[in-house]
Amino acid sequence: MSRTIESIFRPFSPSDAERSDRSAGDRARHRLKVRESIRENIADIIAEESIIGKDRDKVIKVPIRGIREYKFVYGDNAPGVGQGTGESQNGQVVGRVKQPGKSGEDKAGDQPGTDYYETDVTLEELIDIMFEDLELPDLERKALRQLESFRVAKRKGYRAVGIRVRLDKRRTARERVRRKLATARVARARDDATSTAAVQVPQAGERRFPFHDDDLVYRHMIMDVKKESNAVVMCIMDTSGSMDTMKKYLARSFFFLLFQFICTKYRNVEIVFIAHHTEANEVTEDEFFHKGESGGTFISSGFNKALEITQARYHPSLWNIYAFHCSDGDNFDSDNPAALRAAKELADVCNLFGYGEIKPLGSRYYESSMLNIFRRLEADNFQTVLIERKEDIWPSFKAFLARDRGRDQ
Amino acid sequence: MADYSLKDLEYWDARIREKVDELGLDCFPQEFEVCDYGQMLGYMAYSGMPSHYPHWSYGKAYEKLKTLYDYGVSGLPYEMVINSNPALAYLMRDNSLCLQILTIAHVYGHNDFFKNNFTFKSTRPEFTIGGFKAHADRIRRYADTPSIGLEKVENLLDAAHALALQCRRNLAVKKLTEDQERDRLVAVATPRVDPFQRIHRRQEFVEPDLRKVPPTPDEDLLLFIRDHNPFLQEWEKDLLTVVHEETEYFIPQIETKIMNEGWASFFHKRILESLELPQDLHLEFLVRHNQVVRPIPGSLNPYHLGLRMWEDIERRGDTPTPDERESIPRGKTGRNLLFETREVDRDVSFIRRWLDERLMRDLDLFRYEPKGDDLVITDVSDDTGWQQVKETLLKNIGMGGVPVIRVEDADYNHNRTLFLGHAHDGRDLQLEYAEKSLGYLHRLWGRDVTLETVVNGKRTFLTFGERGFSAKAAK
Known part of the structure; x- marks a missing residue:
C-alpha cells in the first residue's frame, strides 16, 4: 500500500493508564506552593468579603498570587491584531484591557494575566492554614481552659459495704439463694457421713432462711471528673446610627474569625449576639448584622446585658466565655464611668474580653474614642484594638488572642 | 464507548497514507498511541513528552487543564503530535471515529512540516525523546542527591524557567564563539583595501573594545550566565543547559505556529475530502473541521489564518491575477509554491511575503490599542491602514511576543x-x-x-x- 511512510498503532493499555499518573508528584508540590501562598496572603484573603459567614465545609475560591511564573512580558500598552466579522471600524471597542491579576483566557501564554487563577479550598482548610499562621505555641500546646464541670457518679463494680440506697436487690437475693443451696449441700454431706437415714434434712420450704449481712451487695460508685469544653462567644455590637455598613462589615469579619477560632478549640461552642444602642437586646445573627438602629449609645447597656446572659445561661464555672465588643467609640460621655465599671465586671468572668474600635480611614478623627477610657481598665485578659481598614483585622485578631487567660492554666 | 476498533483505525490510516503519498507529503515514520483523557492531560502538561523532568509548574499546568476540561471551558485538543523521528502522536480513545480520522490526517501534515521546514533543522528529531529522558534522569538524580535536594533544584529551575525564552530566535544562524566574535569585530573595523585611496578620504579606524564581555550583545541569557558566573556549581550549570536546550527545541514550534497549523489543516481537509467518507462521517467531519478552523471574532485563530493563507498561495500559483503574475517565477504551479514555502519560511517571513491587502481585507483584520480600560480599533485593513495592521501582526507572532x-x-x-x-x-x-x-x-x-x-x-x-x-x- 504505502510506499514511503510507515506507521504503527499502539493500542490503549488500561494498566498503563492507571500507572501513568505522572504529574502526581508535581501536583503535590504545586499544592504545597498554593498553601504557602495562601499563608502569605492570609491577611488579604480573610479580608475578602466572600469568606465571611460561610459554612465550614463550603468550598471557596481563593485568589492566589504567589505562584505565578514570572518572565519578561510586555505590559498593557502593547497593541495587537484581531479578526472581525467583516464590519470592523476605527474607534470600535473590541474588548477590555486585561489587568494583571485578573483571570483571562490562556491564549498565547505570554500575557501577565494568564498566570493568575483561583484555587478551591474548603473553609475548613483555610481556617487550618490561618491558625497555623497564628504561631501561638501556648495555645497550640495546651488546650484552652478546660473546666472540670460535670461531676457525675459512675458505677464501677460491687462492694460488700455501702449505703442503703445503693443496695443491689437482685444481686443480694441471688447471693442468698446461693448461700442457701450451699448450706443444704453441706448439711447433706454431713448426714451421709453420720449415715442415719432416719434423720431428715429439713425441707427448704419449711424453715425460714433469712438474709444475712454477707448477702448484701452494694453498687460501687466512683466520682467521674469530666473535662467539659464549653465556650460561648459573645458578640456585642453597637448598632447605633453611627455604625454604617462598612463598620459593620469590619466588625463582622472580626466576629467571624473569633467564632471560627473558638470552634477549633472547644467541642461545644455557642454564640450570642447582643446589639445595643442606648439599651441592649439579644438578637439573631441576621438582625445583628443587617438591622440598623438609630439613636445614641450607652456602651454599658451592652456589657450589662452580656453579664445578665452569662449569669442566666453561661455560668463562668461551666463555660469559657469570650466576649468581644465592636463600636465606633462614640459613646455618651455620661455613660463612660458605668461602661468602665461594667467592662471590669465582664473581664472578671471572661476568658478573654476585647474591645475593637472601628474607625475606617477617612472617618472623622475628632470623634470621641473609647480607647482612652478603656486604657484605664486593668485586666490582663482585656485587649483593645483599633481597626481602620480590612487589612487590620488579622493583626488585631492576633493581638487579641495573645491575651487569652486560658493559656496560663 | 468507542464505536470502532484498532482495526478501523489501521484501515483508515492506510488509506490516509495513500493520499499523503499522492499529495507528495514527505513524513517521518509515524507512531500513534491511543490514550485516555487522564493520560492526554498528562502529555499536554509535559509538552507531549513521554518523559520529562519534574517541576511544580507542570503540576499547575495539569490542574489548570483539568479544571478547564472538567468545567467544559475548553475541550481537549483532538491531537497532540511531537516533533521527533519517528514522530509520536496521541489519539484520545474517547473521540469518535470521524475525529480520529481527521486527527490522523492532521498529524501527517504536522509530521511533514516538522521534517521539512528549515527552522526544525536544529532540533535533531531523532534524539528528541531520548534527550528529554536523559534530562529528566539527570535532574531527578540531582534532586535525590543529599547535598543538593529537591528544594535547591526547584529554586534554580524557577529562575531558569523565568529566563528561558530570553534566547536567540533564529537558530538557523550559527552562533559565534566569543573569539570568533572578536575576530569579526576586528575584521569589520579594519579599513578595506581601497585602490583609490589617494583620492578618497582616509577611513577612520575605530578600535573595537576587545576586552568587553560579551564582545557583542548576547541574547542567550541562561548560557551567558552559565559561562560567566564562576560561582555556579556544575549541577547548576547543567540545569541551565537543560532548560536552555529544551527551550531551543520548542522555539521552532513557536516560530511557525500559523504556518504549521495552517499546513496541517490544509492537508487534513484535502485528504478527508478525497477519502470518500460515508455520509455520516463526512457530515461530522464538516462540523469538526469548521470548529477547528473557524475565525474567532476579536482574536486571531492560527488555524484559520494559516489555512486561508495556504489556500491563497496555491491559488496564486495556479490562477494568479495579472498583478501577481509578475512576482511569481515562471513555470511555478500552486503546488511548487506550497512546498517551497513550507520549507523556507517561518511565520514572520510567511506573513510578510504572502499576506497582502486583499486577503487581509477578506479576513477583516484590524489593529487595536488599549485606550483607558478598553481595547479600541485604531486601524482596519483598508487602503490607509493595512500596512499598520500588518506591521503590528508581525510584531506579535512567534517569538515577537517575547x-x-x-x-x-x-x-x-x-x-x-x-x-x-x-x-x-x-x-x-x-x-x-x-x-x-x-x-x-x-x-x-x-x-x-x-x-x-x-x-x-x-x-x-x-x-x-x-x-x-x-x-x-x-x-
Missing part, C-alpha cells in the same frame, strides 16, 4: 554588575513581571543586575541588587 533583552556588559561600572538592554519597540515591559524576573536573574548572576528599558517614553534603569528592586529614570 521582549528582546540582551546582555550588554558583564562588568558594568567595573563592579561585575550585569548590564542588559531591552530593545524597546514601542511596547513597554510589564513592570511587576520585570521586577520579579530581574530578581531571578540576580539570583543566578549573584551580583547586581541592571536593565535599561523605556517606561512611558522615558529611558529607565531597572536594577535588582542586594537591597532589592529599584527603578531610576535616566537623566
Whole structure:
C-alpha cells in the first residue's frame, strides 16, 4: 500500500493508564506552593468579603498570587491584531484591557494575566492554614481552659459495704439463694457421713432462711471528673446610627474569625449576639448584622446585658466565655464611668474580653474614642484594638488572642 | 464507548497514507498511541513528552487543564503530535471515529512540516525523546542527591524557567564563539583595501573594545550566565543547559505556529475530502473541521489564518491575477509554491511575503490599542491602514511576543554588575513581571543586575541588587 511512510498503532493499555499518573508528584508540590501562598496572603484573603459567614465545609475560591511564573512580558500598552466579522471600524471597542491579576483566557501564554487563577479550598482548610499562621505555641500546646464541670457518679463494680440506697436487690437475693443451696449441700454431706437415714434434712420450704449481712451487695460508685469544653462567644455590637455598613462589615469579619477560632478549640461552642444602642437586646445573627438602629449609645447597656446572659445561661464555672465588643467609640460621655465599671465586671468572668474600635480611614478623627477610657481598665485578659481598614483585622485578631487567660492554666 | 476498533483505525490510516503519498507529503515514520483523557492531560502538561523532568509548574499546568476540561471551558485538543523521528502522536480513545480520522490526517501534515521546514533543522528529531529522558534522569538524580535536594533544584529551575525564552530566535544562524566574535569585530573595523585611496578620504579606524564581555550583545541569557558566573556549581550549570536546550527545541514550534497549523489543516481537509467518507462521517467531519478552523471574532485563530493563507498561495500559483503574475517565477504551479514555502519560511517571513491587502481585507483584520480600560480599533485593513495592521501582526507572532533583552556588559561600572538592554519597540515591559524576573536573574548572576528599558517614553534603569528592586529614570 504505502510506499514511503510507515506507521504503527499502539493500542490503549488500561494498566498503563492507571500507572501513568505522572504529574502526581508535581501536583503535590504545586499544592504545597498554593498553601504557602495562601499563608502569605492570609491577611488579604480573610479580608475578602466572600469568606465571611460561610459554612465550614463550603468550598471557596481563593485568589492566589504567589505562584505565578514570572518572565519578561510586555505590559498593557502593547497593541495587537484581531479578526472581525467583516464590519470592523476605527474607534470600535473590541474588548477590555486585561489587568494583571485578573483571570483571562490562556491564549498565547505570554500575557501577565494568564498566570493568575483561583484555587478551591474548603473553609475548613483555610481556617487550618490561618491558625497555623497564628504561631501561638501556648495555645497550640495546651488546650484552652478546660473546666472540670460535670461531676457525675459512675458505677464501677460491687462492694460488700455501702449505703442503703445503693443496695443491689437482685444481686443480694441471688447471693442468698446461693448461700442457701450451699448450706443444704453441706448439711447433706454431713448426714451421709453420720449415715442415719432416719434423720431428715429439713425441707427448704419449711424453715425460714433469712438474709444475712454477707448477702448484701452494694453498687460501687466512683466520682467521674469530666473535662467539659464549653465556650460561648459573645458578640456585642453597637448598632447605633453611627455604625454604617462598612463598620459593620469590619466588625463582622472580626466576629467571624473569633467564632471560627473558638470552634477549633472547644467541642461545644455557642454564640450570642447582643446589639445595643442606648439599651441592649439579644438578637439573631441576621438582625445583628443587617438591622440598623438609630439613636445614641450607652456602651454599658451592652456589657450589662452580656453579664445578665452569662449569669442566666453561661455560668463562668461551666463555660469559657469570650466576649468581644465592636463600636465606633462614640459613646455618651455620661455613660463612660458605668461602661468602665461594667467592662471590669465582664473581664472578671471572661476568658478573654476585647474591645475593637472601628474607625475606617477617612472617618472623622475628632470623634470621641473609647480607647482612652478603656486604657484605664486593668485586666490582663482585656485587649483593645483599633481597626481602620480590612487589612487590620488579622493583626488585631492576633493581638487579641495573645491575651487569652486560658493559656496560663 | 468507542464505536470502532484498532482495526478501523489501521484501515483508515492506510488509506490516509495513500493520499499523503499522492499529495507528495514527505513524513517521518509515524507512531500513534491511543490514550485516555487522564493520560492526554498528562502529555499536554509535559509538552507531549513521554518523559520529562519534574517541576511544580507542570503540576499547575495539569490542574489548570483539568479544571478547564472538567468545567467544559475548553475541550481537549483532538491531537497532540511531537516533533521527533519517528514522530509520536496521541489519539484520545474517547473521540469518535470521524475525529480520529481527521486527527490522523492532521498529524501527517504536522509530521511533514516538522521534517521539512528549515527552522526544525536544529532540533535533531531523532534524539528528541531520548534527550528529554536523559534530562529528566539527570535532574531527578540531582534532586535525590543529599547535598543538593529537591528544594535547591526547584529554586534554580524557577529562575531558569523565568529566563528561558530570553534566547536567540533564529537558530538557523550559527552562533559565534566569543573569539570568533572578536575576530569579526576586528575584521569589520579594519579599513578595506581601497585602490583609490589617494583620492578618497582616509577611513577612520575605530578600535573595537576587545576586552568587553560579551564582545557583542548576547541574547542567550541562561548560557551567558552559565559561562560567566564562576560561582555556579556544575549541577547548576547543567540545569541551565537543560532548560536552555529544551527551550531551543520548542522555539521552532513557536516560530511557525500559523504556518504549521495552517499546513496541517490544509492537508487534513484535502485528504478527508478525497477519502470518500460515508455520509455520516463526512457530515461530522464538516462540523469538526469548521470548529477547528473557524475565525474567532476579536482574536486571531492560527488555524484559520494559516489555512486561508495556504489556500491563497496555491491559488496564486495556479490562477494568479495579472498583478501577481509578475512576482511569481515562471513555470511555478500552486503546488511548487506550497512546498517551497513550507520549507523556507517561518511565520514572520510567511506573513510578510504572502499576506497582502486583499486577503487581509477578506479576513477583516484590524489593529487595536488599549485606550483607558478598553481595547479600541485604531486601524482596519483598508487602503490607509493595512500596512499598520500588518506591521503590528508581525510584531506579535512567534517569538515577537517575547521582549528582546540582551546582555550588554558583564562588568558594568567595573563592579561585575550585569548590564542588559531591552530593545524597546514601542511596547513597554510589564513592570511587576520585570521586577520579579530581574530578581531571578540576580539570583543566578549573584551580583547586581541592571536593565535599561523605556517606561512611558522615558529611558529607565531597572536594577535588582542586594537591597532589592529599584527603578531610576535616566537623566
